Amino acid sequence: MSSKVTCLVPAHDEAARIGAVLSVLVGHPQIDRVLVIDDGSRDGTAGVAQQAGAEVLRLVPNRGKTRALAQGIAASDGDWLLLIDADLTGLTAADITRLVWPVLEGRADVSLSLRGNAPRLWHWLGVDYISGERMLPRALIAPHLAALDSLPKFGFEVFLNRLMLKRGMRPAIVRWPGVASPAKAAKRGLWRGIASDVLMIVDILRATGPLTVLSQIASLTRQVR
Template sequence: MGRWRRCLGDGHRRDDAGVFSAVSVATLEAPVITAIVPAWNESARIGAVLSVLIGHPLLARVLVVDDGSTDGTGQVARHAGAEVLSLAANGGKTAALAAAIARTTTPYLMLIDADLQGITRDDIARLALPVLTGRASVTLSLRGNTPRLWHWLGVDYISGERVLPRALIAPLLDQLPGLPRFGFEVFLNARILGAGLRPVIVDWPGVTSPLKSRKQGLWPGLRADARMVRDMMRTVPPLGLMRQIIAFSPRLGDIAVAPDRPTLARGRAIHRR
């Protein structure tokens, strides 16, 4: 891919050289980002993520949502110095994020998965600074072990690592309880497109996320992946998912697409043109 830049649909840029990290943090005012880390049974991995987030100069708060863990994830997070919101039962990522967002007040949110490996403070800065400096409305990460197709397209459209204005999702908080467990990212993507925005993609070549099959075992992991795909398609139909990929891809993003606007009917997300 090399050192190249490409304008996206809203005039924002993608820079594979990581130039966002060169912006001086000293020019920014007090931190205005809450980092939200949804976690379920991640006691073995969340500590490394929190060691990067806690005390970061761009973050006002670090809020971990312990989604009914049974392995002491919440205790590990508290010991690391994070705020912890403990949910009594495992309700899935969408419910965990909804509960956390409802408890935030900062203008911006950073969503971070709890199982990341190799993440650094510079990665956090490069994800946040395009938004904080007005060069982007939304950012998405592109991890090093993202599937080859996503690397070729230049986007992982269901990335769990994002920075966005809280105002983008706050008006829809009452709709989130009706979404499937793993429908949040594609629901948010539809909101981004509906607002006429395009994300800036931030390369994280040194950051990886373990496969579910490695964390849960082969068959449980494959079943979990299948449930995630099912939830995505229940939230946004396949054609809508394709629109998101095309719109967000730096290679394909010049293709005009109609924004998808998810609504809820009978407790289920649907799309209307």
């Protein structure tokens, strides 16, 4: 069986940040292929990604993170998917290695990051249930591409949680104290950032419902403690 790892990087208007992320991913010894899904960007994101040595799948118009990832999964190959957000700061090659190895070594079935600037509640619980940085078997999500197309723009992570928990998969939580994801307000301005955060929360609740969200958080917390 192949152990090929395909890294998917969904990106929308991340030209200012994606270069630093790709400098860590492209050429990493545990990553065989880096595929950036440029989700309708208008700021040159695709060009930056190509210059960094990544493959680029361009989507027009913008489709949202869930559908962008669905397209990336459909275009991926190998047994493993590494999902990395395009706007991270402070990311290092060692961080990637620590996220990948628990799964490749068989100590866990999936792994999730816990970034340094994640909300305090997630640090107290020991898990960020909507972490965008994960290592997982491609076979977990590939059969569900049609379902992804029916989800809201930001429903991917909670949908993936549901699949993980249904199968009883063992998660590894990898703490990334030096890695941060910029607040949307810092990228888009205060009011647009607040609106984006609200829309994301609404999408999460539309995708799975508030009681299921609480159940997922409780289940993941029990597994990592």
